[in-house]
Amino acid sequence: MRTENQKAWFFVLPVLALVAFNALIPMMTVVNYSVQETFGNNQFFWEGLGWFEQILRSDRFQAALGRQFLFTALILMIEVPLGIIVALSMPRKGFWVPVCLVLMALPMLIPWNVVGSMWNIFTLPQIGLLGYFLNDVLGINYDMTQQPISAWITVVVMDVWHWTSLVVLLCYAGLVSIPDAYYQAAKIDGASPWSVFRYIQLPKMKTVLTIAVLLRFMDSFNIYTEPFVLTGGGPGNSTTLLSIDLVKIALGQFDLGPAAAMSLIYFAITLLVSWVFYTLMTKDDAP
């Protein structure tokens, strides 16, 4: 029998330990909570998959999940095309390149809770600059603290403002890596601007665009701070996204079992969607 050299495992060990401490072990405690009922003085009672069933069946979870998917779909539908358009219209050479890049990067440098506070103050109906302008100058009835539609528009616009830059910068990196010869060849081949986009720019951006969509999906699906600071999940439950609801259950109601089950379901959905998307996007890449 051939004996394999097993020394390699020693080299993997440190990484394994690191991952265990920052991911696996904390997650196991969540798994532990998700299958038990617990009371204040460290008493545990076995629940099996009861919490999972309860969460999946609950209207409250389904509604939050629906809102979450709607939010993520909306921001992806806006940020991806908008990001591509902005990246395409940015200069490729010259003085304005660094200016544009810095301007683009600015929103991303602002901490999430600051973004939430900024937009909160900005859009408050009476005192906020935008709120005042919309209501008292344009005469539009806008109040994100009272109307669900206004709140949704504000949350979505805030995310677009905060994160479109990421798509722009990634797409821009993809665009500048295209050699000039491609554009020259396309000119000679008589390609229309649309063909240039469809057959040169889009294929060359595919890899970075996949990453951009993936990052935006994960971040927006797990979003918490910004809408929490802006609307606190309201008015009513209208902007209560999954993570906000999760925190309410876990820390508001202190229902650790259901909260743990919900976290695992939440995590599974994020992982599943990301995996399916990534697999679909890269299945043609094999040489």
Add this chain to the structure above:
Amino acid sequence: MAQIKLSNLRHSYFPTPKSPEDYALKEIDVTWRDGGAYALLGPSGCGKSTLLNIISGLLMPSEGQILFDGQDVTALPPDQRNIAQVFQFPVIYDTMTVGENLAFPLKNRGVDAATIKRRVDEIAEMLDVTDMLRTKASGLSPDNKQKISMGRGLVRDDVNAVMFDEPLTVIDPHLKWKLRSKLKELHQRVKATMIYVTHDQTEALTFADEVVVMQEGEVVQIGTPVELFERPQHTFVGHFIGSPGMNVLPCEAKGDRAIFEGHDVMLEGPTTGAGGRTDLGIRPEYVGFGNTGIPAHVTKVSDIGRHYVVSAMVGNTALKAVTEHNVPEPGSQIFLQFKPEQSRVYRDGWIATEERA
């Protein structure tokens, strides 16, 4: 297919060029006949790619005109000039199949499906890529990719000229030769005017009927490969073409002879002009050995397969000679004989002897 005429062409990348140094391309006046194979040869940065981009319409010249069959096309964009260009790095459309790649220029011009199919099949057969028409172009090897980008140029039957911008740069050495002969064969079949830019003299000399040698934005000589070898108009041509290049030896000019290191050298004809720096130019192939002549000291002998390259010193000047037999020993004293009809004087680089009738 067309005759291409460049008339008083100049180009500068600066908006307001002041001195001649500001021009990437200095005064060019040349006519290329319909269906010819031409090469633009020169070192990197000599302006050959600039010239090519001007002909294809990717660049507007600062001055002068480009005429295709007498028609001024200077202001026309590339797609209206009916030219094709093959770039240094193969350009293919990754998401399309080989067949779709070849059909792309025709599709963009609204050609009907039946004609597209006929032309694509024809070109694919010419390039030996018929069996990969349905495969995705992104997975091809560099030489096949380059074939496809060539094919995209040839697929249109109205092309005035096909330009090649160092097309073999990324191709493996053993495939270079194959692709080069394919190109030559294609030229004979499609009879389009072809312009080939390269810094490799072998590529230029094997491909072209006529070679344009450029240096620092200037055309130094236009001629057949034989002319470039036999009678270089400029020391640069002499040195750039040939292996090893022409010996350029400082000398004094005196009537129909040159004084080189105190020795009299007979020239092909009387010298012309006056002043400037004078050099004696003679190819190593025309330096012979004898019992009399210019005494020299052999410093090195290299066996390069087909022949030997002998490096020798005459006084303080080094020169090279090529020989097939009678190889002298390194360190020995020999006598060199310069073939008079191949000995010329160059004044400030340019030829300054008259050809004897």
